[in-house]
Amino acid sequence: MTSPSPLPLGADWDPLAALRAGDDPPLDVLLSGTVFFDIVFTGLERLPRPGEELWSRGMGSSPGGIANLAVAAARLGLRTGLVAGFGDDAYADWMWDTLGREEGIDLSASRRFPGFHSPLTASVATEGDRAMVTHGHELPEPLTSLVISAPAARAAVVDLAGETTWWADLARRGSRIFADIGFDESGRWDPADLAPLSHCHAFTPNALEAMSYTRTDSPDRAVRALAELVPLAVVTDGASGSYAIDGSTGEEAFCPAVPVNATDTTGAGDVFAAAMVLGTLAAWPLAERLKFAALCSALAVQQFGGSLAAPGWGDIADWWRHLSDASTEGDLRAAYTREPYRFLEGIVPDHPVQGRRRAQGTFALRSDAGEH
Structure with missing residues (x-):
C-alpha cells in the first residue's frame, strides 16, 4: 500500500503550492467507488450487427470506473486518495501498480480481496458516442468503514446514486462534498433523490439529469433551480457548453465547449469534475474554473482509454x-x-513537465510512463 505523498508521483507541479499550510489535511480529494478494468475499442464507424465481427483501428486498456476521476485529479496535482476494493487477479495487480506507483494515488484505505476478480468493461467508441458491456460482482464487504477511516481530505467527490451514509461524517470533518448523479433508468427522476445534497458544497449533473430532476426545460433554468440546493451548481451540456452559479461568491457563468475532434468521450465528465474541484480549492473565479474544466475535458477526448486519457x-x-x-x-x-x-x-x-502515460493495447507491470 502507498501512503500520502507530498505530490502525486510524476506530477512535478503543484497548482495549490501557494495555498498550502502545515496544518492541511494529508489529501486534497477523497474518492470511493468501483475500479473496472477497461478495454476500449476505437476507430469503428458503427456497432457490429448480431453475428458480425468488426475489426477496430485502435484499442487501449486502462483502469476505469472511479479510477477515471482519481487519475484525472492526481494528474492535475491534487493529492488524491482512493477507497476501493481490488481483487487478486492479474488485472488488479496492474491497476494497483498503475494507480499507486505510476499515478501517485494514495491507496492506503483501499483493500485487496483474495479470490475476488476485477470487474471488466469492454467499450466501443463510435459515431461520437460509446456502447459498453460490463461484467463484475459485488465486493465481499462494503467500503463504508474504509471510507470513514481514510485520511482526511479538503474535498470528496461522491455519487448520489451510491452509498451516502458517510457523507455527513466527511462534511463534519471539514471536507467539501462535490456530488454527481447518473441517468435514472426508472424514469421517475424523483426530486427526493437529491435530499443528500444538504451535505454537499457542489452538484455537477449533466443537462438531461439536471432538467429532469428540476422539471425545467433548459440547462439555464435547471442550474438556477439547483443553486437553491447547493452553494455551487454546475450543469454540463456536452458540446453546447456548461453553466454554473456559485452562491458562496455571487458569481454566475457560462462557458462554451472547446472545439475538438473527439476520439473517445469515456471519462470526459470525470476530468471536468476533477478540474472543477481544483479550481474551487484554488479559489479561482467561477468563469475561469469552467473554462479550465472545459479545456481539460477537450484535451481528454482527443485520446482514448478513459483514465489514462486525462491530461x-x-x-x-x-x-x-x-x-x-x-x-x-x-x-x-x-x-x-x-x-x-x-x-x-x-x-x-514555466518548466517542462513529465509526459503522462496513455492507454495501450496491452498492459505490463513494469511500464515506465516516461517511455510512452
Whole structure:
C-alpha cells in the first residue's frame, strides 16, 4: 500500500503550492467507488450487427470506473486518495501498480480481496458516442468503514446514486462534498433523490439529469433551480457548453465547449469534475474554473482509454504555448480561443513537465510512463 505523498508521483507541479499550510489535511480529494478494468475499442464507424465481427483501428486498456476521476485529479496535482476494493487477479495487480506507483494515488484505505476478480468493461467508441458491456460482482464487504477511516481530505467527490451514509461524517470533518448523479433508468427522476445534497458544497449533473430532476426545460433554468440546493451548481451540456452559479461568491457563468475532434468521450465528465474541484480549492473565479474544466475535458477526448486519457500539466502547458506561439498570429480561430484563456499565463508551469502515460493495447507491470 502507498501512503500520502507530498505530490502525486510524476506530477512535478503543484497548482495549490501557494495555498498550502502545515496544518492541511494529508489529501486534497477523497474518492470511493468501483475500479473496472477497461478495454476500449476505437476507430469503428458503427456497432457490429448480431453475428458480425468488426475489426477496430485502435484499442487501449486502462483502469476505469472511479479510477477515471482519481487519475484525472492526481494528474492535475491534487493529492488524491482512493477507497476501493481490488481483487487478486492479474488485472488488479496492474491497476494497483498503475494507480499507486505510476499515478501517485494514495491507496492506503483501499483493500485487496483474495479470490475476488476485477470487474471488466469492454467499450466501443463510435459515431461520437460509446456502447459498453460490463461484467463484475459485488465486493465481499462494503467500503463504508474504509471510507470513514481514510485520511482526511479538503474535498470528496461522491455519487448520489451510491452509498451516502458517510457523507455527513466527511462534511463534519471539514471536507467539501462535490456530488454527481447518473441517468435514472426508472424514469421517475424523483426530486427526493437529491435530499443528500444538504451535505454537499457542489452538484455537477449533466443537462438531461439536471432538467429532469428540476422539471425545467433548459440547462439555464435547471442550474438556477439547483443553486437553491447547493452553494455551487454546475450543469454540463456536452458540446453546447456548461453553466454554473456559485452562491458562496455571487458569481454566475457560462462557458462554451472547446472545439475538438473527439476520439473517445469515456471519462470526459470525470476530468471536468476533477478540474472543477481544483479550481474551487484554488479559489479561482467561477468563469475561469469552467473554462479550465472545459479545456481539460477537450484535451481528454482527443485520446482514448478513459483514465489514462486525462491530461497532465504538460498537456495543458503545451496547448497554451502552441496557442500563444507567434506562428498562430493572424489565425482567427486561435485568437478567438486564446483570449478567454489568458488566465493560464499565471497558472501553467514555466518548466517542462513529465509526459503522462496513455492507454495501450496491452498492459505490463513494469511500464515506465516516461517511455510512452
